[in-house]
Amino acid sequence: MSRGKIPVIETFGPTIQGEGMVIGRKTMFVRTAGCDYRCKWCDSAFTWDGSEKHRIRMMEPAELFEELIQLAGNNFDHVTISGGNPALIGEAMNDFIMLLQEHGMKIGLETQGSKWQDWFLLVDDLTISPKPPSSGMETNFEILDEIIARLNPAAFSLKVVVFDDHDFAYAKKVHKRYPAANFYLSVGNANPNEKGDISSRLLKSLDWLWGKVIEDPEMNNVKALPQLHALVWANKRGV
Ligand SMILES: C[S@@+](CC[C@H](N)C(=O)[O-])C[C@H]1O[C@@H](n2cnc3c(N)ncnc32)[C@H](O)[C@@H]1O
Ligand SMILES: Nc1nc2[nH]cc(C(=O)O)c2c(=O)[nH]1
Ligand code: SF4
Numbered sequence: 001m002s003r004g005k006i007p008v009i010e011t012f013g014p015t016i017q018g019e020g021m022v023i024g025r026k027t028m029f030v031r032t033a034g035c036d037y038r039c040k041w042c043d044s045a046f047t048w049d050g051s052e053k054h055r056i057r058m059m060e061p062a063e064l065f066e067e068l069i070q071l072a073g074n075n076f077d078h079v080t081i082s083g084g085n086p087a088l089i090g091e092a093m094n095d096f097i098m099l100l101q102e103h104g105m106k107i108g109l110e111t112q113g114s115k116w117q118d119w120f121l122l123v124d125d126l127t128i129s130p131k132p133p134s135s136g137m138e139t140n141f142e143i144l145d146e147i148i149a150r151l152n153p154a155a156f157s158l159k160v161v162v163f164d165d166h167d168f169a170y171a172k173k174v175h176k177r178y179p180a181a182n183f184y185l186s187v188g189n190a191n192p193n194e195k196g197d198i199s200s201r202l203l204k205s206l207d208w209l210w211g212k213v214i215e216d217p218e219m220n221n222v223k224a225l226p227q228l229h230a231l232v233w234a235n236k237r238g239v
């Protein structure tokens, strides 16, 4: 029995998860529309800036699952839900996750940690990605504290995008505040609309970030990664 619909802006895959705790795994993507943030460098701004409003479809969980099967048949057993902020969606998302799990799927989900949902507890690979100063957003640490207190440290990870020294200092602060959480740093892509190969630019940023981690004794237990899909496929959409 479904309770409501999910605003979907795109589905794609199978592809390779390019970021964080599930990096390298084959997965399908469901991207929801709408975000409570407006990050300056958001690589998925089309989910919230109105530019692709016409592509948003309100979908029943069963209809959305059927679309994934149409796209990929049996060629997947993992689904990543991203956005926008999928945590803006309540019961319909709960139902979609349960439906996927009934079909033996593992679920990854990306959210920024601005809002709790009870269904977070169902997600196999939950990534909470609080936003650094370069985003122009401000983290509400009271809310983030509450979210992280409710989660089992083994069942989620933190992922902070880093563009500059201020972002690195913010990442350190977050890591220190939640020492039990698996912690990932992710290289910022300063121009998510650039055409053509961006690998040398991203590798240069990764070199800088690795240098920062290597010299910092407070960052001994973190994993610093590039957006692997952007290294291989640049700013291509739908991968
Ligand atoms: C598009 S967001 C959607 C999910 C959720 N709103 C969030 O931000 O976590 C998915 C991931 O992409 C990251 N991201 C967005 N723009 C980026 C950029 N220009 N460079 C690197 N990572 C970026 C976000 O920080 C987040 O971890
Ligand atoms: N391949 C691939 N990996 C990703 N990891 C997180 C993504 C996202 O936009 O949430 C993403 C994405 O858009 N594509
Ligand atoms: S929170 Fe995520 S989707 Fe929302 S603007 Fe920031 S990066 Fe984009």
Ligand SMILES: [Mg+2]
Residues within 6 Å of the ligand: 043, 044
């Ligand atoms: Mg992306």
